[in-house]
Amino acid sequence: MNNIVEVNNLVKHYYVHEKEAGLKGSLKSFFNRNNKIIKAVDNISLRIAPGEIVGFLGSNGSGKTTTLKMLSGLLHPTEGQIKVAGFTPKYRQHGFLSSITLVMGQKQQLDWDLCAEDSFLLHQAIYEIPDRTYRRRVAEMTEMLELKGLLNKQVRKLSLGERMKCELAIALLHQPKIVFLDEPTIGLDVNMQQAVREFIAQYNEYYGATIILTSHYMADLTALAKRILVINSGKLIFDGDLKSFTEQKAPHKVLKLQFIEPQPAHILRRYGTVRSHVANIAELLVEHVAVTKTAVELLKNLPVADISIEDIPIEEVVREVFRSGQVKLKHSNNFEKS
Ligand SMILES: Nc1ncnc2c1ncn2[C@@H]1O[C@H](COP(=O)(O)OP(=O)(O)OP(=O)(O)O)[C@@H](O)[C@H]1O
Numbered sequence: 493m494n495n496i497v498e499v500n501n502l503v504k505h506y507y508v509h510e511k512e513a514g515l516k517g518s519l520k521s522f523f524n525r526n527n528k529i530i531k532a533v534d535n536i537s538l539r540i541a542p543g544e545i546v547g548f549l550g551s552n553g554s555g556k557t558t559t560l561k562m563l564s565g566l567l568h569p570t571e572g573q574i575k576v577a578g579f580t581p582k583y584r585q586h587g588f589l590s591s592i593t594l595v596m597g598q599k600q601q602l603d604w605d606l607c608a609e610d611s612f613l614l615h616q617a618i619y620e621i622p623d624r625t626y627r628r629r630v631a632e633m634t635e636m637l638e639l640k641g642l643l644n645k646q647v648r649k650l651s652l653g654e655r656m657k658c659e660l661a662i663a664l665l666h667q668p669k670i671v672f673l674d675e676p677t678i679g680l681d682v683n684m685q686q687a688v689r690e691f692i693a694q695y696n697e698y699y700g701a702t703i704i705l706t707s708h709y710m711a712d713l714t715a716l717a718k719r720i721l722v723i724n725s726g727k728l729i730f731d732g733d734l735k736s737f738t739e740q741k742a743p744h745k746v747l748k749l750q751f752i753e754p755q756p757a758h759i760l761r762r763y764g765t766v767r768s769h770v771a772n773i774a775e776l777l778v779e780h781v782a783v784t785k786t787a788v789e790l791l792k793n794l795p796v797a798d799i800s801i802e803d804i805p806i807e808e809v810v811r812e813v814f815r816s817g818q819v820k821l822k823h824s825n826n827f828e829k830s
Contacts, residue, residue: 496541504533534726547717561733597675619666653684673705752795
């Protein structure tokens with residue numbers, strides 16, 4: 493099968509000029525510019541097959557957004573080659589633009605002063621979507637994303653989650669083959685995150701679209717992506733199966749507990765590794781396989797007022813992996829201990 497995304501030795505440098513604060517700093521930088529290079533993406537190569545869902549994972553500033561922007565043609569690479577659906581993104585040819593979409597959770601393309609439907613019509617005109625196809629797709633999106641009653645409301649009056657659903661709908665109206673999603677669930681409540689995830693999975697299944705997403709929420713990646721690309725300081729350090737990555741690097745869940753009265757540490761240690769413990773509040777690390785059983789035992793044996801089970805935040809897993817230098821990319825879909 494031909495790859496829909498092919499990236500070879502991709503590099504992106506940003507050139508920034510540093511200036512000290514204040515008037516003196518401005519004057520100094522006027523006569524003596526202090527330029528600095530930021531190596532945001534550092535020699536990345538990868539292949540993605542049609543229909544894959546691939547998650548980009550990395551700590552803040554590791555280069556995920558920069559990579560997505562280059563793949564979608566918003567930024568030109570400093571070095572390296574990219575082919576997306578057979579096109580070179582930086583030329584932003586018509587055929588390329590109608591094959592892709594980029595949704596950024598932090599930015600919107602809907603006009604706040606209009607209702608979503610007006611922006612949809614504009615999108616229809618830009619992408620030259622025939623009327624019948626347009627109506628069919630809006631009906632499909634309305635059903636899949638439960639948009640009924642939202643499309644003719646002024647966008648600024650929609651809730652964050654409602655707006656995000658409209659953002660996804662407009663971004664997909666031209667039925668792109670490749671969908672770049674940068675933090676699509678950021679700031680949404682748990683139910684809305686779930687709705688967005690289900691929609692993305694459905695879109696992938698119905699249309700065979702390739703999905704490439706970044707997220708700081710572990711749940712997004714576990715629900716959607718079988719394969720993850722882990723990026724650190726602009727370098728690809730892992731390309732492979734999410735399951736093997738999380739099992740190896742985050743074999744525990746966090747049990748957050750509040751007790752009716754303070755519990756001694758030696759009692760808590762019977763149930764897991766104590767991660768933090770102050771008076772009647774504690775966090776325990778428990779292996780994935782044992783978490784349900786441990787929660788039941790805690791509820792049965794101790795005066796628990798509140799309990800929740802959470803994944804270790806993805807940031808933490810990645811930070812730990814990076815800190816300990818545990819993985820080093822060997823081949824695509826493969827890694828070795830360094
Ligand atoms: N326009 C820019 N000019 C200069 N430096 C930039 C620019 N955009 C990003 N950077 C820098 O490039 C590096 C990579 O940034 P990028 O936004 O790609 O990271 P990220 O992995 O998406 O981070 P986050 O998870 O915080 O969104 C960072 O050091 C960032 O400060």
